[in-house]
Amino acid sequence: MKTQIAAEIGSNWEGSVKKAEKIIKECKIAGADSVKFQMWRSHDLYDPKHPQWDTIKKSELTFEKAKKIKKIADEFEIDFFCSAFYPEAVDFLESIKVKQYKIASRTCLFKDKFSYETLLAKSNTKKPVFISMGMGGNRKKIENIFVKNNVRFCYCISEYPLSIKKINWKKALTYDGFSDHTLGITAPITFAILKNVQKSKNIFIEKHVKSKTSKGPDASTSIDTSELRTLVSIIRNIDSVKLGI
Numbered sequence: 353m354k355t356q357i358a359a360e361i362g363s364n365w366e367g368s369v370k371k372a373e374k375i376i377k378e379c380k381i382a383g384a385d386s387v388k389f390q391m392w393r394s395h396d397l398y399d400p401k402h403p404q405w406d407t408i409k410k411s412e413l414t415f416e417k418a419k420k421i422k423k424i425a426d427e428f429e430i431d432f433f434c435s436a437f438y439p440e441a442v443d444f445l446e447s448i449k450v451k452q453y454k455i456a457s458r459t460c461l462f463k464d465k466f467s468y469e470t471l472l473a474k475s476n477t478k479k480p481v482f483i484s485m486g487m488g489g490n491r492k493k494i495e496n497i498f499v500k501n502n503v504r505f506c507y508c509i510s511e512y513p514l515s516i517k518k519i520n521w522k523k524a525l526t527y528d529g530f531s532d533h534t535l536g537i538t539a540p541i542t543f544a545i546l547k548n549v550q551k552s553k554n555i556f557i558e559k560h561v562k563s564k565t566s567k568g569p570d571a572s573t574s575i576d577t578s579e580l581r582t583l584v585s586i587i588r589n590i591d592s593v594k595l596g597i
Contacts, residue, residue, distance in 0.1 A: 355544055355587050356554075358433075358454075358482075359384040359561035359580060360531075362570035367410035369417055373424045375563050376432075378577035383584035386431035388454055388558065389413055389421065391441040396465045397458075407568055415444050422448045435459075438466045442473035452480040454558070457510050457531075460489030471497050482556055484531040486510035504528040504556050507543075513573040521546065529556030533573060537583040544590045559583065 359379040365372035376387050391413045394400075398408050413421075413434070425432035435454040436442050442453070453474045459467045460483065471494070474481055478500045485491060486508030495503065506529030509518060514533040521542070524530060530543040540557045547555050560574035575583070 354591050355547075356385045356556045357383075357584055357587060358386045358388045358556065358558045359577075360388045360558050361562075362390060362560055362574070363407070363411040363568040364560070364562040364566040364570050364574055365389070365411070365421075366566070366568055367412070367417075369420050369424075371563070371566075372417075372421050375561070375566070375577065376421070376425055376428055376430060378563060379561060379580060380428040380430045382577050382581035383588070384430065384561075384580060386433060386452075387425055389418070389432070389434050390437070390456070391418060391434045391445070392437035396438060404569055411568065418444070419448055422450070436470060436474070437464065439469045439473040442470060442477065446477060450479075452482070453477070455481055455483040455494075457484040457486035457489070457508055460485055460491075460494060461487055462489070474498075475501060477501075480504070482506055482529055482531075482558070484508040484558075486531065486533075504554065506531040506556060506558065509533065525550060528552065528554055529558065531558040533560070535573065537575060537579055537586070540583060541586050541590070544587045548590055548593060557587070 361375055379387050394409045394412050422432045433450050433452050435456045462468055475497050480502040482504050484506045487510050505527050507524040507527040508531040512533050513535045516534045516539050525546055532540050540559055560570055561580050562571050562574040562576055564576045
């Protein structure tokens with residue numbers, strides 16, 4: 353069993369390909385399996401009057417920047433994938449040969465522009481998808497869209513930061529993945545241990561990750577890459593344990 357560990361970069365690359373390269377390199381050294389970015393258009397999801405509009409706009413992942421970042425990830429031999437929020441983004445990501453997709457909690461509500469069309473586009477790729485259900489949503493409807501994909505639903509609570517006391521571990525263990533918003537690394541380690549006790553396979557853990565110098569809306573609830581290294585090391589040890597329980 354090997355747990356797939358995805359470093360969610362979010363806005364921590366601050367719209368800079370150079371900063372993205374630094375984080376990707378550090379995530380590779382830390383031992384993460386993949387780096388995950390978000391591909392959205394600011395006007396589709398946010399009001400220009402949003403107090404952090406300039407930061408949001410700056411962190412928009414354009415096709416040009418995504419192509420450069422994918423090339424960087426390939427050079428470091430770490431998988432690059434995205435949460436895509438509009439169908440043309442999926443078409444582009446297919447053109448640069450991503451291997452899998454993430455679906456954000458908010459997309460599962462079908463309230464954003466192009467949510468349904470984007471899910472259909474991802475479904476048509478027939479590639480693996482990881483789906484966070486932190487805001488709710490109609491799971492059955494989503495399952496019906498992805499009948500031809502390898503689907504892993506992720507336990508998630510969309511609070512930033514999330515108190516570990518709010519995690520319902522009994523419910524969490526009914527999921528194959530865990531998209532974590534708590535501070536520190538205790539929660540994903542706990543998930544990995546409990547899933548090991550269940551003798552689960554194909555476990556997926558997503559954690560927001562930054563460089564120590566990262567700024568922006570995601571930085572305060574992200575672990576840095578040195579903490580990521582510790583997290584990966586512990587989870588790899590958990591992966592190697594064979595429990596006869």
